Amino acid sequence: MSLVMKPVRRKLDVRNGRVDLSHGSGGRAMAQLIADIFHDAFGNDWLRRNDDQASLDAQDGCLVMTTDGYVVSPLFFPGGDIGSLSVHGTINDIAMAGATPKYLSASFIIEEGFALADLKRIAQSMGDASRAADVPIVAGDTKIVERGKADGVFISTAGVGVLPHGLSLSSDKARPGDAVLISGSMGDHGVAIMSRRENLEFGVEIMSDSAALHGLTAAMVGAAGDALRVMRDPTRGGLAAALNEIAHQSNVGFMIDEELIPVKPQVAAACEFLGLDPLYVANEGKLMAICAPEAADVLLDAMRAHPLGREATLIGHVVEDERNFVEMTTRFGGGRIVDWLSGEQLPRIC
């Protein structure tokens, strides 16, 4: 019989436990946190190898890479949480290039005292989102900071995708005459977050639209190919910011029609109450596409055939305008410009 005692491996007390500084110290507690929470939730061979990096097969085509930080508050909201959001958001950034997202990495900054149960729930939700999207999380990192130095948990994800040679979408490709399409209703995510923060009720619960859009974008690339010029997910700053950015980068203007932009009635009601304009409110599962005018119908059909694009619709056109204005015919019948948002104090929504 050996005299060396093997220490009993205590399970992490996920139900009542809290993250403490030892979980970030590089010792056994940290290894256990990573294994029991993250490997368990993300479950794949890259992670199980426990290396400091993941080796990925070289891909044919152009590599597309992105990174994004998530600091949303509250961490859990109707229709999602910071975990699923951090997967969807990064996948979408790659998908908007017309690329196929392949791998993700995730880095966590966790505040001392954060409930392990919440961390587990967030990790599970990330794992579920990544499996559903078929984009594995192959590398990760965890840091614990002292109480008060973070707000619960911040997540940063990076992603790699592959773009077939020959395809090139970019914000400087919009041309006068091009059609402007959106995949569905505007403002759902931001309003879901804000109504949760303000404890507002509007009859029906407003759900975030957080979703991975690479299936939809693949169908769009398949249908329109080269005629597709720009894709954008209108996140922070909403549709207004996305249109203004493209107007500048392509040196064009836009003429859109407010009446054609779908906004859910409960979202419109909440915006009215909060003094917001849905065109400036963030979306996390919608996209805007600009395509050659002759491809608009084919593209719309392809979008509507996909579950995440059922409400896809044309909202206007690209016009020549050296001032790069986004002009809109209001629902009321007058005209105005849709400018960048300036200076409003909006809470952290992504």
Add this chain to the structure above:
Amino acid sequence: MKYVDEYRDPKLAKGVAAAIAAEVDSGRIYRFMEFCGGHTHAISRYGVEDMLPNNVAMIHGPGCPVCVLPVGRIDDAIRLASDPRVTLCTYADLMRVPASRGANLLKARAGGADIRMVYSTLDALRIAEAEPEREVVFLAIGFETTTPPTALAIKQAKAKALRNFSVFCNHVLTPVAMRAILAGESDEATALDGIVGPAHVSTVIGARPYEFVANEYGKPVVISGFEPLDVMQSILMLVRQINEGRCAVENQYLRAVTHDGNARAQREMDEVFELRESFEWRGLGVVPHSALRLADAFAEFDAEKRFGVHTVAAADNPACECGAILRGAKKPTDCRLFGSLCTPETPMGSCMVSSEGSCAAHYAYGRFRDRSRARMERAAS
């Protein structure tokens, strides 16, 4: 949403627009001032100007509380906030208003001052209760709409014997400002033909205080709701009065405004506040009896007394035309800085800060018209 949608119905709007077009006398120009920033915002945001005939001009008035606060008072607020004992509570809109020497509250906060953004006086009161070791000062601004809530908060503070709450009062009076504008009119050609009267202010003070506009200045007033259709209907009512040679105070906003207003709110105001001998307005200058301060019975809650505030008048940026714009004498595009040096990101004057300010509203919603108008004017000349 039904309640709101019916006041933004494009079909109804077209009907009113057609009536205005049919009834205006093409041989004359109608110059109407919308007094309130709320109206300015609605007109710009919904594109109401596009639905009016060319000879109906809307002139933006001074009814934007952020815009009319003079530089000296912002300087005072910054001085108050830099007292280490003080927590200054303010509306977010005021944070970026330019003060003297390029300062503003936002920069003061970044420099360490304890400045917090609140939605109402009651939020400030709550902070005072929760943090008894802080001297909580509420930076009160606004017309008669926001005055009763301030009065209420002061009375509550008194009832609770709060020792660490005070109000830096900048409440101003609508009818006095209206009179100052009318009294200042010198040029027949740019004189106003009528006024679109305040919505929310009038729910408090009623329709009666505007009667002098009709009786002494012979100009019609139509009190108007804040929805775009309200504004269009009010414009139609003004056109009709003028065409019929009448001038009266009419009330389009019947769903909220009565002749005498809200007696209880008026009582609260009278109890807590008293008239200042004079007060400086950005644009209108020093106007006698145009603002309120705390009455003696509530002097302990007056931040000016508690901290010995002595306002020093300070000059606006000399290139900024806010003053003339607030008097209705100029348009935002008459300012050399508009859209170049002065934008919502880099405001040089107060009218570019609040979304109710004329410059901000025109910048955010109306700029696309500038070129076409310039072209039209060139074609006409």
